[in-house]
Amino acid sequence: MPKLTKSFIDRVEPPASGYVNCWDDSVKGYGLRVSSGGKRVFVAMGRVKGKAVCFTIGAYGVFTEHKARERAQSILQGMREGVDPRDVQKQDEAARV
Secondary structure, three states, X not given: OOOOOHHHHHHXXXXXXXXXXXXXXXXXXXEXXXXXXXXXXXXXXXXXXXXXXXXXXXXXXXXXXXXXXXXXXXXXXXHHOOOOHHHHHHHHHHHHO
16 A cells, blocks of 8 residues: 555545555554545554554544654554553543543
């Protein structure tokens, strides 16, 4: 897959059912998930302590491809250090209450 750019993201056709992942060449583990309804979200996929983790960064439009790539790099670095982003998200939500 090529680098995720605005023009590439706009050209991706939604599948008939389910979703399709498009992975970025420049950042391993960073990609775009397109659902059958046409929704586009950025994802980061890696391993934390041997367990596969897929984390949704955010929707296309809320995040630009540049900001999503930067966020993915940060999340993937944390995964390599053993930090599960889902646990961090839960802790942040608990702190807000």
